[in-house]
Amino acid sequence: MSVEVYYDDDADLGLIQAKKVAVIGYGSQGHAHALSLRDSGVDVVIGLPAGSKSRPKAEEQGLRVLTPAEAAAEADMIMVLAPDTVQRSLYAEAIAPNLAPGKALLFGHGFNIRYGFIEPPADVDVAMVAPKGPGHLVRRQYVDGKGVPVLVAVEQDASGGAFALALAYAKGIGGTRAGAIRTTFTEETETDLFGEQAVLCGGATALVQSGFEVLTEAGYAPEIAYFECLHELKLIVDLMYEGGIERMRYSVSDTAEYGDYSRGPRVIDSRVKDEMRKILSEIQSGEFAREWIAEDDAGRPNFVKWRAEGAAHPIEETGRKLRGMMSWVDRPITETA
Numbered sequence: 001m002s003v004e005v006y007y008d009d010d011a012d013l014g015l016i017q018a019k020k021v022a023v024i025g026y027g028s029q030g031h032a033h034a035l036s037l038r039d040s041g042v043d044v045v046i047g048l049p050a051g052s053k054s055r056p057k058a059e060e061q062g063l064r065v066l067t068p069a070e071a072a073a074e075a076d077m078i079m080v081l082a083p084d085t086v087q088r089s090l091y092a093e094a095i096a097p098n099l100a101p102g103k104a105l106l107f108g109h110g111f112n113i114r115y116g117f118i119e120p121p122a123d124v125d126v127a128m129v130a131p132k133g134p135g136h137l138v139r140r141q142y143v144d145g146k147g148v149p150v151l152v153a154v155e156q157d158a159s160g161g162a163f164a165l166a167l168a169y170a171k172g173i174g175g176t177r178a179g180a181i182r183t184t185f186t187e188e189t190e191t192d193l194f195g196e197q198a199v200l201c202g203g204a205t206a207l208v209q210s211g212f213e214v215l216t217e218a219g220y221a222p223e224i225a226y227f228e229c230l231h232e233l234k235l236i237v238d239l240m241y242e243g244g245i246e247r248m249r250y251s252v253s254d255t256a257e258y259g260d261y262s263r264g265p266r267v268i269d270s271r272v273k274d275e276m277r278k279i280l281s282e283i284q285s286g287e288f289a290r291e292w293i294a295e296d297d298a299g300r301p302n303f304v305k306w307r308a309e310g311a312a313h314p315i316e317e318t319g320r321k322l323r324g325m326m327s328w329v330d331r332p333i334t335e336t337a
């Protein structure tokens, strides 16, 4: 099955330049979308609660900041870039009362629509522009004249022009420079959650920490274990990113390549794949979404405990020391690029 991909020439920036856009939230994605839309000639207003820590950051960048309700009331297009867990109440309290026929409601991830936590009225467009990368990279790529690929989807096409409008938004943040892939809210949500849980965040961190623990428990120096299990992972992933797994295997030694074929499948074996299938079915059934929202409603007891345990893992202390020796590695996260 091939996907539909859209580029700059397929998108009409004029469609969004004619609208007033509210970006609700000014975090990783929010700051990137808002600044890039503004630099693309779009009239942008930011929606943040009165006491929000993000307010001074947005104002320092010269953006106009209102409350979420005021921003939603002013705007023709409302992009929701607050955390997934707050979107339900944010929508009910500040956005829903300010929707009107002909307005468009956008998301950077399909979670709340896919699992029914938000149910917009039938007379508004509901679409998604979901960058396939962290917000700070989205902004950095835009500033460099490039872009991060985006997924674009329409859940509800009340106006008949929802897809063209979403593509225009994607162009405004640099997404169509790299390519906008058409998908659905269901496909984006389920694959995004699976990717971050099983491979990108959950799978990769468990693999790195386990490798580090096996080496250090066997008496090897933590510094050497850090280089082998974490630092060099970037170099290997960069090769895969540039030319696929084949390019990585071409670049490493034949000894490494033989170890890859003969040992890798023993680490990620059929049991791991069965567990991945289970994780996918929890995502598809909504079990994960219900669990996460309940965890958040309860004040995140597990999340807070696991975050503290992760920060206290010996690999972090070793990494801090080693990155101190490699000034080029520790790139600070900034709110602008």
Ligand SMILES: NC(=O)C1=CN([C@@H]2O[C@H](COP(=O)(O)OP(=O)(O)OC[C@H]3O[C@@H](n4cnc5c(N)ncnc54)[C@H](OP(=O)(O)O)[C@@H]3O)[C@@H](O)[C@H]2O)C=CC1
Pocket: 024, 025, 026, 027, 028, 029, 030, 047, 048, 049, 051, 052, 053, 054, 055, 068, 080, 081, 082, 083, 084, 086, 090, 108, 109, 130, 131, 132, 133, 134, 135, 136
């Ligand atoms: N992180 C990423 O790179 C990616 C995120 N996404 C999606 O983008 C969306 C935003 O995620 P992300 O950028 O990570 O979020 P962040 O956690 O980085 O930022 C959240 C922002 O929302 C603000 N906020 C918190 N509560 C409210 C509220 N009630 N009303 C308005 N604003 C509020 C926060 O303000 P304060 O500073 O006061 O807390 C902050 O500015 C999510 O749907 C996520 O799944 C999609 C792709 C990648």
Ligand SMILES: CC[C@](O)(C(C)=O)C(=O)O
Pocket: 131, 132, 133, 134, 135, 192, 195, 196, 200, 201
């Ligand atoms: C991989 C994590 C992510 O899905 C992302 C940056 O795309 C997220 O939710 O932050």
Ligand SMILES: [Mg+2]
Pocket: 132, 133, 192, 196
């Ligand atoms: Mg993602």
Ligand SMILES: [Mg+2]
Pocket: 109, 192, 193, 196
């Ligand atoms: Mg995600």
